[in-house]
Amino acid sequence: MVNRVIGRFAPSPTGPLHFGSLLAAISSYASAKHQGGLWRLRIDTIDPPREQAGAADSFISTLEAHGLHWDGDIVWQHQRIARYREVLAELIAKNLVYACDCSRSARAEAGVLDCLGPCRHGEHHPNASDAAWRLRSPATASTYHDRLHGELSELLSRSCGDAILWRRDDLPAYQLATVVDDHDMSISEVVRGTDLLDNTARQCHLADSLGWARPQFLHIPMLINSTGQKLSKQSHALALNNNHAAENVFLALQLLAQQPPAELRQAFIDEIITWAVAHWCESALPIGDIKQP
Ligand SMILES: [Zn+2]
Structure with a gap:
């Protein structure tokens, strides 16, 4: 099996x-x-x-x-939901994610996809109850294989930035x-x-x-x-x-x-x-x- x-x-x-x-x-x-x-x-x-x-x-x-x-x-x-929280806790423990409370308007003004910087770099520690958790994206392109489309590649830091895994309204992200x-x-x-x-x-x-x-x-x-x-x-x-x-x-x-x-x-x-x-x-x-x- x-x-x-x-x-x-x-x-x-x-x-x-x-x-x-x-x-x-x-x-x-x-x-x-x-x-x-x-x-x-x-x-x-x-x-x-x-x-x-x-x-x-x-x-x-x-x-x-x-x-x-x-x-x-x-x-x-x-x-x-409890299982998703458990995995989030694992990601937090491994420092693969960070809490970010940068507002949508401030990000739009600065033209950045994800965090303005201080949360990502550990210079600002937002209150986790009022922050989203973002996954650090890799510096190099991510590649994967699609059975119909073949080899595909995407530089996540440029295409979508550090993805939100846990939303600010305390719901797991898709x-x-x-x-x-x-x-x-x-x-x-x-x-x-x-x-x-x-x-x-x-x-x-x-x-x-x-x-x-x-x-x-x-x-x-x-x-x-x-x-x-x-x-x-x-x-x-x-x-x-x-x-x-x-x-x-x-x-x-x-x-x-x-x-x-x-x-x-x-x-x-x-x-x-x-x-x-x-x-x-x-x-x-x-x-x-x-x-x-
Ligand atoms: Zn931030």
């Missing part, structure tokens, strides 16, 4: 799943299952102010309707929760949309800092609408219609260049998913954005 592939789908309940989410869900599911692996579901409930009532429940019914059945229990991030959960859930591959690509170098740096193995990464293209806008909850993409689940999955497979046979169009949802798993072809995946038909 040690080397078993474990994939995951980890939506944030900021809105219902849309067609772009379906592409990521099917890709991560089919990839893991094609390799005889497991597919876990995690619901990223660490940002209560941004959550939409009922969204998490709708994820469950939408995934079930679309034949995407997860393995094991659902992991809810809001139940894991980056910390993601890396801790992927590690604790033994996730071996992260298949998700390219909208999350720019998190990857930060997440690899954090995993490296903790001495944890990185998962493999595969970022699938984004779906764009007729005006070239990416489909997202922010662009008010339409919620998936569970009454058209089989059609949705068939179309998703076509858009992912998996070439489902025409007769599958009339099949039941479970047959379509079984076909997708059996015939999953990673090398056929498109690299550029996918136009919504």
